Amino acid sequence: MKSPCKSLVVLSSVVLLCCAALILGPKVSAAGEGKISGTVKLDGTAPHMKGIDMSKDPFCAKAHASDPGHLETVVVGSGGGLQNVVLYISEGWSGSPTVATNVPIFDQKNCMYTPHVLAMDVNQKFSVKTSDATTHNIHPNPNPMTGNIPWNQSQPPGAAAVEKSWKAAEVIPVQCNIHPWMHGWFVVVKGPYATTDDSGNYTINNVPPGSYTVTAWQEDLGSQTQKVTVAAGGAGAANFTFKAK
């Protein structure tokens, strides 16, 4: 009874891995690949996001003259949808041999980070650019013990984009020392991921069939997990609700 059971498990996992390898070609939709989608909401009143005083830099102040900048710690959209929540598979993912090949962009625009939270795969390339006529320094601050190494580069007006990647899964704060209110996140995860839009909706694509634990990460409200099963070519659903502090 023991050995056939074991070999079956081994065989099926090998088959699964091979399928994953075949299916998970970047942005190639093949039969069998599923997705996980849902909505992330805030339960309670949206906290007040303080306005930002940018008067120390005339460029930044002018850019926000008619539309004052606000902190983006908790961004709530229509129907209580939570923006900037990162969804990723924290358990059950066997690791894809191919890393997503699209290069997400982290823009420094009007002295704010766009997006405020940038999710990416381990080893996936991302690009940091500036749209501003004032100097920024882009300074991610990972824990060097994870294998991610901190760096700090200037981006004066007109500077070329900087392309980088991270070696290990980690939530990395990033800041500009020149404009101390500029604070964002690189959320580096293993495998497919998604970030919620302004209504709190998300879809994780390229998920092979299987049972997974999905984690929703919010910078201020913490993390939540849910078990999700994805059938071949099917869609799993996971909705999350964070309680307002």
Next chain:
Amino acid sequence: MGTELRKWSLLLGAAAFLALPLPSWAQLTTIDLAQKLNTEAHVGKLTGHAKAGAADYRRYCVGCHGDLGDGNGEVAQWLEPPMWPKPRNFQLGVFKCRSTPTGTLPTDQDLFDAIGRGFDRSAMPIWNTFTNQQRVDLVAWVKHFSPRFSGGEKPGDPIQIPPEPEVTPERIKAGRDVFARVQCWKCHGVQGMANGPSASTLTDDLGRPIAAFNFAEGSRPKCGDTDKDIYRIFMTGLDGTPMPSFADNIKPDEAWDLVFYLRTFMAQNSKAKAMAKQLGLKPVDPNAPAPAGQ
């Protein structure tokens, strides 16, 4: 089946128990102690051995940098930034004074120079009382604390510094343009007096307050005070601090112009300072719109 399961869960439990007390890097990197203790350093013709540096480290360095090299020696608690920067945590492998690009390890020569130079405006004295062999052994011992070094990561390729050109009024003026374009004054101030609009909010990577360098007060830059040192400082950046690398945004020739302009702020006499006086150069205007990119 049941006994099999129990066996596995016991084994797993034991493994989890053993793994718990270890620091996270020990789980990620499998560097054994012997490998760490065999860390070497190479400076010129000298080879340093970690084990040979241990005794000097325990006698001279441990008070601040600590037994584990984590910067938590007995004295560390009395050092209050930004007046007295905290001792370096060698385990992180992140160093200010490098000849290598931001985000990379320094060369052995960089660490060797740092020990001999000391750090101005800090509790780190000039350790020029050691022989070169002692110093290079200490470099190896300092390296052995970081899994980055002992795990085999190589230092970055040192940035290339072209020979220093002759200082001219044109170069000083061009340096002023670079200073305005990349906006050094945001932290260092338009006269290099560390009073730029962002100066008061600066913190290091560990969230501790840190001061921008004040060119005018007559102290030495932490990573050396020769023209070449100043060139290197702004091109590599000082990792772990708010000072970024400008290597992508200042061309080598312009970099020398900027060195000459920075010299005009410094209390120490220099050819550049005398020239700037004659030119009657005014500080850059912080309210002028930023000049277009290069």
